[in-house]
Amino acid sequence: MLPDARHQAQTTPVSAYVLPAFIALNFLVGAVRRVPVFDAFLEGAKGAVDLAKQIFPYLAAVLIAVTLFRESGLALRLASLLSPVFRFIGVPPELTELIVVRPMSGSGSLGLLSEVYRLYGADSYPARAASVIVGSSETVFYVAAVYGGGKVKKYRGAVAIALVATFAGTVISCLLCRLL
Amino acid sequence: MVVLGLGAMLLSDPAGAVGAALSGAENAVTLSIKMIAVYALWLGVLGVMKRNGVSDLMTRLFRPLTRRLFKKESDKARALISQNLAANFLGIGSAATPLGIEAVAEMQGTDPVAKDGTVLFLVLNACGVQFLPATIIALREQAGSASPSDILLPTVIATLVTALIGVALCYLTRGIRRRQRP
Numbered sequence: 414m415l416p417d418a419r420h421q422a423q424t425t426p427v428s429a430y431v432l433p434a435f436i437a438l439n440f441l442v443g444a445v446r447r448v449p450v451f452d453a454f455l456e457g458a459k460g461a462v463d464l465a466k467q468i469f470p471y472l473a474a475v476l477i478a479v480t481l482f483r484e485s486g487l488a489l490r491l492a493s494l495l496s497p498v499f500r501f502i503g504v505p506p507e508l509t510e511l512i513v514v515r516p517m518s519g520s521g522s523l524g525l526l527s528e529v530y531r532l533y534g535a536d537s538y539p540a541r542a543a544s545v546i547v548g549s550s551e552t553v554f555y556v557a558a559v560y561g562g563g564k565v566k567k568y569r570g571a572v573a574i575a576l577v578a579t580f581a582g583t584v585i586s587c588l589l590c591r592l593l
Numbered sequence: 594m595v596v597l598g599l600g601a602m603l604l605s606d607p608a609g610a611v612g613a614a615l616s617g618a619e620n621a622v623t624l625s626i627k628m629i630a631v632y633a634l635w636l637g638v639l640g641v642m643k644r645n646g647v648s649d650l651m652t653r654l655f656r657p658l659t660r661r662l663f664k665k666e667s668d669k670a671r672a673l674i675s676q677n678l679a680a681n682f683l684g685i686g687s688a689a690t691p692l693g694i695e696a697v698a699e700m701q702g703t704d705p706v707a708k709d710g711t712v713l714f715l716v717l718n719a720c721g722v723q724f725l726p727a728t729i730i731a732l733r734e735q736a737g738s739a740s741p742s743d744i745l746l747p748t749v750i751a752t753l754v755t756a757l758i759g760v761a762l763c764y765l766t767r768g769i770r771r772r773q774r775p
Contacts, residue, residue, distance in 0.1 A: 431725065432685060436638055443645035450641055457640020461632035464691060465625045473621035480617030484609065485601035527732060535738035544744040548729045549751035551721030560715055562694045566705035569770050571712040574762045575719035582720070582755030589747035 468562050475558040479517040488513050504587050505539045507532075512546065512583055516553035516576060523547070538590060545586040550579045628690075635688040639676075648672070651679040662760070666710050670699040674714060681718070684725035693718055709767060716759040724749055 443450040482488050492509040500506045511525040529543045553575045557568060603610060642648045655675035663671055673696035680689035693714070700711050707715065726748050733741035 431683065431727075435683065435685065439638055439641050439645060439647055442647060443641050446645050448641065448644040450645075453640045453644040454637040455640070457643070458633045458637035460636050460691075461629050464632050464636070464694065465629045468628070468694070469621065469625045472625060473618045476621045476624070477614045477617035480613050480620065481610070484606075484613035484616075486605055487601045523728070523732065526729070527736065530733065530736035530738075535733045535736035535741070540733075540736075540738075541744055541747075544726070544729050544733060545747045545751055548723075548726030548744060548748040549721060549755055551719050551723075553719040556693075556719040557715060559690060560693045560697050560718060561707075562697060564698050564701045564705070565707050565711065565715075567707060568715070569707045569712055569773065570766055571707055571715040572719070574712070574759060574766065575716045578716065578720050578755050578759035578762060581758045582751050585754050586747065586751040589750055590744075593747050 464562075468559050471558040471561060471563060472555075475554050479554065482517065483514070483521070488517075502584055503591075504584060505542055507539045508543050508546065511543055512580075515547060515550055516579060517555075519552045519555065522552075542587045542590040545590055546583050549582055549586055551575075553579060631687045632691055635685075636691050639688065639691065642676075648676055651676050655679060662713060663710050666700055670696055670710070673699055677714075677718070678722065681722045682724050684723050684727055686723060689718070709763075709770065712770070713760065713763045716763055717756060720752075720755045720759040722752060722756050724752065 440450055443453065489510065492513045495513070496506040496509045499509055499512070504512070508529065511522055511529065514525060515522045526543050526547050530540050533539045553572060557572050557575070561568070639648070652672040652675040655678055656671075658678070659671045659675050663674055666674070673692055677689050677692040677696055680686070680692060696714060697711055700708060700714070726744065729744065729748075730741045733744070
């Protein structure tokens, strides 16, 4: 019993404490400063449903497009097309599909990341590069759709710029993994 | 993208096309319901933060940065941007989202065309400015890595460089955007 429990305590990463500690600290500071914590919480939380409602159509449109892009095999074809280019600029060609999917789907790229771990080992070069690529980037299309939240109809290049920067970051991620 | 996907789908698997589109929409439904829960928690916590002074503290911490990058925006927009960036840095992406939506709404008003500030803000967020890749470290640990957190340093550097490139591109393409919209 005891060694097991100790092992568990050891493997809990420090980062696991960040969120709950942050929330608890906020309540504590509120209580110390005599803020009506419960009322303040309710006031904030009551906007949740409206926010989700407002974003839903944009989210639906983006996810339909992304699903079609993947299910139709276009994503894979794009990946195989890009793979020699990637090899040339020093990106492991094993990661092409992951790199194509990354800006479209968060859960999809985490799935592909686990696949890379399984195939090449979690400490291999492709696995480390993949970790850094996923960790240093975002689901570009999702962020644009959600943050635009129905207010923004024309993005004026914001999505394109984010994609270009993300790709540059991908190349740099691979370079860093070879150096560090 | 929808047209491309549908076109390719008609060639490869016409019977599955509508099904695939529906499964995408279904994902949006599940995600939205999940997001209601996430928003409820974080908007609640943010409500507390607005009253206990933590929000003001974050705004002040990021003021040197936001004053330079978002010169033209209102104080309220800048405060929201600061809090969004703070949440991103702390790795609380779920708290960053409602703040970001509010910030965009504040900057845009009723204008449907993204302003320069909005473009920069969207790029910053879409480049991902998070510094604690907690999920990935946990995944690596589960996959049996000997030192799961050795990706931390390269990830932080890559994140910073990506964000810098994004900001630089925003400034470089400003002239083109201006010409599009006098």
